[in-house]
Amino acid sequence: MAPSTMKQWVVESKEKDFDGLVYKDAPVPKVGESEVLVKLHAASLNYRDLIIPKGQYPFPSNFPVVPGSDGAGEVVEVGSKVTDFKKGDRVATVFNQGHQYGPVNIAASHTGLGGVLDGTLREYGVFSASGLVKAPKNLNALESSTLTCAALTAWNALYGLKPLKPGQVVLVQGTGGVSMFGLQFAKAAGATVIATTSSAAKAEKLKELGADHIINYRQDTNWGETARKLTPEGEGVDHILEVGGPGTLAQSFKAIKYEGLISVIGFIGDGTGQDQPTILDALSNICTVRGVYVGSKELMQDMIRAIEANDIHPVVDEKVFTLDQTRKAYEHMWGQNHFGKLTIKIN
CATH class of the missing domain: 3.90.180.10 (Medium-chain alcohol dehydrogenases, catalytic domain)
Known part of the structure; x- marks a missing residue:
């Protein structure tokens, strides 16, 4: 009792x-x-x-x-x-x-x-x-x-609209919860992962988790172009988990592939003093920009089956x-x- x-x-x-x-x-x-x-x-x-x-x-x-x-x-x-x-x-x-x-x-x-x-x-x-x-x-x-918020948000970003396919390229920003789940889900799906971070110590942890390429965004302020060059034939990234908002969205547009998907999840980045993208940037870059608000119970149950099947921790x-x-x-x-x-x- x-x-x-x-x-x-x-x-x-x-x-x-x-x-x-x-x-x-x-x-x-x-x-x-x-x-x-x-x-x-x-x-x-x-x-x-x-x-x-x-x-x-x-x-x-x-x-x-x-x-x-x-x-x-x-x-x-x-x-x-x-x-x-x-x-x-x-x-x-x-x-x-x-x-x-x-x-x-x-x-x-x-x-x-x-x-x-x-x-x-x-x-x-x-x-x-x-x-x-x-x-x-x-x-x-x-x-x-x-799992309730960050994991399901990452899963929805990768599978809720345009499901991730093996061999595609995913970019995750930083080392917060959504980005770490995005990295793990993407690797389990057979995707290539590009991760951005601000420190060498965090870069080492990202390597341990399987990130294929790591960019220090403090050292490389034009990391969007760098990420694009890391993709097959320089065509760009298929999925971006955009957690920075005003401070990172301009670089995400530089990295995204034609018909790629930018999932806007957060707004923790500081965009002070930067030229902010407009909605027309989605047209000039021929991509989808989608706001993601966590996900449904049905989607969470799909995610849990994948977590168990791939023993994701x-x-x-x-x-x-x-x-x-x-x-x-x-x-x-x-x-x-x-x-x-x-x-x-x-x-």
Whole structure:
């Protein structure tokens, strides 16, 4: 039986720093007939989690809200109408709880965990049975907790619109969660991977993960042209996981192949003082530019089958925080001191 009370984090308000984050006691939520009570064992952070309390998130959010979209744990109780899960099942959360199949719509975009709905930075959570998936058999809880947002976003970028084919070229930017998953998924598919980074130490880790070519973007500010030259006959890159936004998009246009796909995922790069591309650059470079907002439960289940079949293990930062250290984890990640996914051990 679950206890009657638990610890949880709450974003109570938007603040300049993380002062709106509060750690408090709360009652363990009750299970409805179509719901599942999960004892959460781990959670992981995304850039999104950092900007919600800062009031910079461009998608729907409510306050107060329990933060965190990404979580993994164990089923401890199920409602009377639940047939997909049973006590003891290992599960992971779905990002937009209402996004079950096909393209995202406005209604589904208003069901984000940790933004609109209470998320995973707590000891226990009640979720709709449709808002969970069975965790991969080959992953532990910390690893499974990284799949909800970053992994599914990378999978959607590579398979949601124009599925990646063996022998194609993928460019990933930096060493954050989406880029690391993109690298691993691309290598498993038989693609060539070009990765950009800012340091020799991170370059070594990228090599270990199988990156075929590595470009230091601080040393080579025209890395888009360099990436293009690394592709067969200099035609350009088939898929780009664009996480920098204003600071990197101009170079992505230089690297992309005719009929290639630029998946716009983030906006962490600083574009100050740069000439910004316009939408007409998609025409002059004959490519598709697509915004990616995570993905559906159906797509997540496809991804999990691939993770199990290829025994893919997420890149988890060696520093693991505990639930009570969550604010320190936010500050650690904001300082870009992590490599891969930053995780929080809960139970």
